[in-house]
Amino acid sequence: MSAARAVRRRGHAPVAGRHGQDGSGAENARQDVRVPHVRERRPRLLRRRSAAVSPARGGGRLEESPRVARQVPALRERGDSHRRCAVKVKAVNGFARILKAEGIPWVSCYPTSPVNNALGEEGVPILMMGEERFAVAVADAFSRVTSGKQIGACTVMAGLNAAGIQMAYGAVAQAWEDSSPLLVIAEGVGPSATRHTHYDIGEAFKSVTKWVGEIGRAELVPDYLRRAFTHLRSGRPGPVLLLIPRDLGEYDEAEHPYATVKGWRSAPDPDDVTSAIKALAAAKDPLLFVGEGVLYADATAELLRFAELAQVPVLTTLKGKSAFPENHPLSVGVRGSLAERFLRKCDLLFSIGASLFPNRFSHAIPDADKKTIVQCTIDTLDLNRSYETRHAVVGDAKLTLQALSEELSRRGAPKKNTALVDEIRAARQEFRAKFTPWLESSETPINPYRVLGDLMKVLDPKHSFVTADSGNTRDQTSTVYEAQIPRGFLGWGNVSTLGFSLAGAVAAKLAYPNRQCVHVTGDAGVCYMMGNFEAVARYGIGITTLHINNGGYSGYGPGFWGAGHDPYTWKVSDHAKACMASMARAVGFHSEDVDKPSEIVPALKRALDENAKGRPAFVEFLCSHHPVHGGWVRSA
Known part of the structure; x- marks a missing residue:
């Protein structure tokens, strides 16, 4: 049975989009992966003896003797002690249970890791890849293709023998550069072993992760995972590295409970929204410049509504490609003569979910000093970073687009711009005519x-x-x-x-x-x-x-x-x-x-x-x- 066609795992619900779809009629990411050859085991629980007291023969109520009455408090205390022991869990098993509670459908890996056996024992499927970099890449890609609705998780070898995590560095760095919410799990180095190694894993990965958590005690497992998923589901996306040493011991799940993390969004300042819409209304040739932040915010439907209300052409970045349907009359694509024409022509660049930081595989803004730049972003570090930001709207892309559409509707949205649609159609035909002989x-x-x-x-x-x-x-x-x-x-x-x-x-x-x-x-x-x-x-x-x-x-x-x-x-x-x-x-x-x-x-x-x-x-x-x-x- 293939991993991709397996029966849905109990307790794993499908990822719900805005309308139960991914915005365009495509099915949502599903947590139904069952990896073959993984035998599920029930968690091992400590057994506790129980003494059953039967009523006296012939029925009736059993009367306690003074001796029994004196023993009851001691028996109850001993029973409470047994109940406390029953919720003790190994650190790695508690770790695996929390991943399962957070809806992680599977974990990719290249062995070894102290967490892998615990994942198997707790019924979390493991996908064993051919090498460390690819194990990280598959988890990274899973976060991307689900736009962060699901978090990709992976384990690689580390600890004193850190060759695995060293091999994985490039893959983690790529997730960092592309702002992908990836969870990397590796063996930490215990305090008593630090004198035996010269490679500081945590220090080495600080520059390519959103956070590095080094778990030093078993009871810290819930706290560190809570912090990890907060970073993964809130703010600008990015990878997190958790280091958990081998043989960390046990902790009491009752004393250190875990509640799943939903993630948080921030809404924009209404005054900034008003200023942005005023600037848009004043522009002669505006352009929507759309990045991957729209996808991570699950805001493709909101983007479509705003673009149609505003009657503005839409250009997406390479990472933002597919945030806006490219068969839409307002789409000008990603690159090539069609995109370039409208990027050069615009007098106002209205950016949503993009850093505007130019690199080898994205557009620079030509004549930026002559354009008005409106930047809607979740990260204030993007503002005035590469170009002067004339108007900024800081907040989640979904909430921002909703607010922008409401303000635009309140002010009176423009009618359908037939001339613009005709211009885009003609430019698209010219663009396609160039490629048709090769296609x-x-x-x-x-x-x-x-x-x-x-x-x-x-x-x-x-x-x-x-x-x-x-x-x-x-x-x-x-x-x-x-x-x-x-x-x-x-x-x-x-x-x-x-x-x-x-x-x-x-x-x-x-x-x-x-x-x-x-x-x-x-x-x-x-x-x-x-x-x-x-x-x-x-x-x-x-x-x-x-x-x-x-x-x-x-x-x-x-x-x-x-x-x-x-x-x-x-x-x-x-x-x-x-x-x-x-x-x-x-x-x-x-x-x-x-x-x-x-x-x-x-x-x-x-x-x-x-x-x-x-x-x-x-x-x-x-x-x-x-x-x-x-x-x-x-x-x-």
Whole structure:
């Protein structure tokens, strides 16, 4: 039985969206993952003898003798003592019980960890991956694809033998850079052992986590987990690291109870909302600049309402892609000529849920000194960070958008802007006309854009998930793929860790078992994944990997575009020498290699059919080196 199709675990409720849906008719993330080969055990409880007193033969009330009366207080005291002993729990088992209470549906890992056995004993499924970085990445991706409604949790080896947590550093750093609410659990170093190690785990991870909690006593387990989930569910998202030493002892659950943490939102200042709407009303060419904060706030429906009320074009960041339906008349996409046109043209940039901090994989704001910038954010550190913030609205994106819509309605929302809709439609047609020859190309080797064009023909846009690895595959896919539902596409990449797209697809399939889940990778990314394909096949996670194989790192080497930016470090073995599809087949994947454009659609359909049976698929396309078209806008 596949992990993604298993029966719902008792006590794990589905994640409820605003209307029981994810905002666009897609199903919600579900906590129904049951990992095969994990034997559930009931918690071991201390047995207590009980003495039964029977009435006297013939019925009637049993009269207590003076001797019995004297013994009753002692017996009651002894009974109370036994009851107190019965709620003693090992620190690691208490830890596991709290994770279960918080609705953690499974924990990804690469052994060993003192928490792993406790998870098994308490009935929490464990997904054992092929190495530490991927174990962290799957948990990270689970938090992302569910937009924090579910928290991804993972365990890695640490303690005195800290090799595991050291290997995981890059994955935790990526979660930090991308503001993902991830829970990392590792073995701490007890006070008596600190003299034996020179590596301070807590100190090493402080710069890439929201909080590091080092649990020093068993009875602190509930307190530290309470603090951890408060950080994970409130404020700006980010990873948390909890360190729990081996053999920490026991604590009394009755004396140290745990109540689940709901998380908290903050509403904006009404005066700031009024100022922001006044600025919007005064603008000639406003633009909504939308980030991932809208997804984490579960505010996609509120964004849609506000955009339609305001009649303003909507551009999303790479991480915010899918927060707004890209088939909507007001959408101008993420990157490329369509997005760039409206970003350069706007006189007011109205940002919601975005830091506006420029990096390699996001737009800078051109002529920012000539634009009015309104920034709606949950984090005051974003304000006046990269550009002058003329108007700020600080608060949760959902509550902020609700307040903005109410204020706009109160003032009288503008009528439908037919001229704007026509302008966007014409610009979109021009944008698509540029890509159509590549999306429909019949050339061989296959044009990578043809693979993406055919993928969009095969997938159901309302019941699918797509992500792509860093490099050309991400830039090409994010430019042309049309996301229509929240988290129908996972954009990522403030730090571009190769191989993460596999984790994204795995997490999406676990969260949304009924969706078609596909990820696109290239020659660089696939090498980071091969060691983890076995785990994907072992658990029967029905995803499809699309490998754009062009025998090198596209854009690095020479081509019709010139010498390339890294002409000395780009070539890898071609398909004739290294068939990646054969390697995937060897560990249990359905796999094929495709060298003709006419074979793309049939191969994709066969892969998705295998996914429906609980079998992962790998399709290798023999492609040309083709450059990325459309880029990130940079300041002059």
